[in-house]
Amino acid sequence: MKTATKMTTLATSMMLLGLSAGSFSASAVELSGDITFTSDYAFRGISQTEEAPAIQGGLSLASESGFYVSVWGSNVDFLAEGTLELDVMLGWSGAINDDWSTDVGIMRYGYPNAEIEGSNFWEIYGSLSYKDLTFGLAYSDDYYANSGKFYYIYADYSYALTENFSLDLHVGQNEYDDSSASYLDWSVGISTEVLGAGLSLAYVDTDMNGSYLADRRVIFSISKSF
Template sequence: MKMTTTLSSLITAGLLIGLATTSTHSQAVELSGDITFTSDYAFRGISQTDEAPAIQGGLTLSDESGFYVSVWGSSVDFGGEGTLEFDVMLGWSGAINEEWSVDVGVMRYGYPNTEFAGSNFYELYGSLSYQDFTFGLAYSDDYYANAGTYFYLYGGYSYAITDNLALDLHVGQNEYDDSAASYLDWSIGLSTEVLGAGLSLAYVDTDIDDCNLCDSRVIFSVSKSF
């Protein structure tokens, strides 16, 4: 049995558990969301919008136990092969102690108006955070465009320069079945908050050669949480 079938069953079971939790402990359930405008939607270093701006937004229903269900969407541009990404996540996050925290779950990447085979796929993810450091791993048994087994190993660090300005560092290794397709992505950015809106400016790059959508660029984003 393929993992995608198993993951679908897990998502269904998780949603049922979430609904049961909502009805039993309605006072412990919280709905939150965000909306973002970004000058370029770069996913793991590669532009998903042909280096054009994107509108993004998400909603998360979470329980005080740490379980959550999230939906997230973004405009995309795959050269006429799709204009929308819509993702669903089911996971759990929580603190191990005062310094360590964990986040694990399963995610379905969906492209509703994309017609080519393999555009939709599942991914298992997990991350461990210690103070301002985060280390994570994502895995898919059949990645985007039927690329086969895929791993994403990454690390991040956020350094508070001032009370309202942070330096954000990220590096990630993308590992495919076909090792020739594997690559490294990284970013260096600054983030702050002005009048209740989040602002970020980041330099994003990969080690992929001869790829316009993978070249270095500076990306500006503004977001609002609610």
């Protein structure tokens, strides 16, 4: 990133950190986490593991006021250019009223052992939810591998088929500075819970041509929260 961009990002991070720290000190905090096994780690429609399985896990420290700090990690496979993803999030989420809620924050995507220039990058994100429908936007001023400005606009919807099964729909537009690289991703899945574990089966696809990592696939995941 350019120096000015780095300074802006740092200032934003420090501001959010200050708000978060003040919130944590003024109210009770709760630690939560999750662990997931997935048959393929697809991020915005593209496999991050060469279509191989992944083990993922995260921890989150949240205050009663809605501020949170989270870390999340997964194995990745970028053709020997990196084997670990480690992300950090700082944000706020909360209910606006009985039907509406929101989530906003800043996130750093990190690849500690990657040799690709510009592999680590920042994103600002926000979403607005009405019941089971969510609209979201993420923005990076210098996306992965120094690819410039990037926007991700998406919508998610979860529909209860029965008491135990949900139909999960997703569509997202990946918009790059270079419009020829932009693409659409989507998924259709079914999820449920068995013995306290979350199970999901999803069909994932994109409109990208020429990359087997973005081809259609079916992904199975099992997760456990604690």
